[in-house]
Amino acid sequence: MNSVSLSKIRGHRLQLDILGRLIASGRHGHAYLFEGPEGVGKLTVAKALVARLACWGAGSSDLDPCGHCRSCSALEHEDHPDLKVLLKDGVSIKIDQVREAIQRLRYDPVVGRVKAVLIDAADTLREEAANALLKTLEEPPPATIFVLVTAKPQVLLETIRSRCQSLRFADLPEVDLAELLVEQGQARPMAMTAAALAQGSLTQARHLCDPGRLAVADLVASFALRLGQDAPATAAPFTDQLLAQFASASGEEKVRRDLAREDLVLALDALRAVLRDVLMVQCGQDVQRLPHARHAVAVQAMADRVDPEKLAKGIELCQRLEGRLQLNPNTKLAWIALLVELGTLLR
Ligand SMILES: [Zn+2]
Known part of the structure; x- marks a missing residue:
């Protein structure tokens, strides 16, 4: 897993404020549901959150990880044994992917302060995969965090949804989209036109460049x-x-x-x-x-x-x-x- 810092994320001020307060309180939950439109950066925020929670060196009021503890170093080398991202395999997330991720959670974290499983497109969890996940959400091992990311929360099992703290994301404002594209190397005129047409989605805006x-x-x-x-x-x-x-x-x-x-x-x-x-x-x-x-x-x-x-x-x-x-x-x-x-x- 690679990640950016929470403080570097554009847009989503309200969501970042909420997460910042959760981090500062030291009482973060063990399961979150990040819901909102496709392509606005929900998974990026999820990665930044768990990178921060896994860090040993950050002070309680710091939004970003320290950058040099053993968890941060592992992340820097894109080889963090405790942070796992599940992506769709074909059209869905398969039971084997969920089982393998859950297996790892039985052990203490290797380098991080917490272990985390991020599930992108969680609405594509097959029924058996969702049931396997549900059991672990009901009795999560210590120091474990799940973040489920979806644009279609209504498709998830109600029993899964009810065990997660939900955080809703909105479209990215046009001006943030344009700035993100410029930061990523696009010429400004093209970035502005693409941002205007992208209906709040960075994925779509990139596609339009x-x-x-x-x-x-x-x-x-x-x-x-x-x-x-x-x-x-x-x-x-x-x-x-x-x-x-x-x-x-x-x-x-x-x-x-x-x-x-x-x-x-x-x-x-x-x-x-x-x-x-x-x-x-x-x-x-x-x-x-x-x-x-x-x-x-x-x-x-x-x-x-x-x-x-x-x-x-x-x-x-x-x-x-x-x-x-x-x-x-x-x-x-x-x-x-x-x-x-x-x-x-x-x-
Ligand atoms: Zn650190």
Whole structure:
């Protein structure tokens, strides 16, 4: 496991305050549930928390580990025997992964002050794996900490949830996302555009820091701003153009026949982002300060001609399709149907 320090984490002030107080009190719990949107850094915070709790040298009011005790050194070498992160193996977390992690907890910590098991995407725990975990959560060995991380807490067994202290995370503010991308080496203009389109997710923002993907988002924005004015029949040819753009963004020569799910998510996010900008203009925001300032004339025109309630409904339709993606085998058809529906709605 590698980790950053709690004090270096951007955003999540409230959550970090709560954790800081828990650390200072010395009465941290043995099981936490970090819940909140995908890609906002929940696992990063979980790693930073257990790195701090495993440290021998930090003072009680220090948010960060000391950096030189034997626990910190092991972490520095990415070889900490007491801190284990379980990630999905394929589509789920398997019973063997949970068993192996729990086995280790029977013994005293080797180098750290505590032992910890972090479970990412805890909602993918198979039933038998969840039951094995539950037994240990009911009677945790001493000096043990579990952190379950999930974007879908409702999927977890109620018996597991009730044994964890829950900490809710929210989307990362746009400005924090942009700064994180710049810190990670992105050029500022690209970072700002990607952050604006990423709906609060760092994972999505990183994904968008790519000229090809941003070109796709721009293409969607241009089309979206004409919704309600063009004939419904333009949705299909536009989608073919979009498929070609996706193919060229990933350097493929062959024409794609269907939208990959992750491509549809990008297109839906881009669509939502531009409709949101139009709504913001209707709420009095200066169009030049919004992510779609380069489409200022078209954004203003749509703000003048479309009812805000219809825009809000349009954003909801995009969200609904995104929520149903797993159930939708034909992504291209679903996308075209959405564009046609929006065309009628925003007339
Ligand atoms: Zn230390």
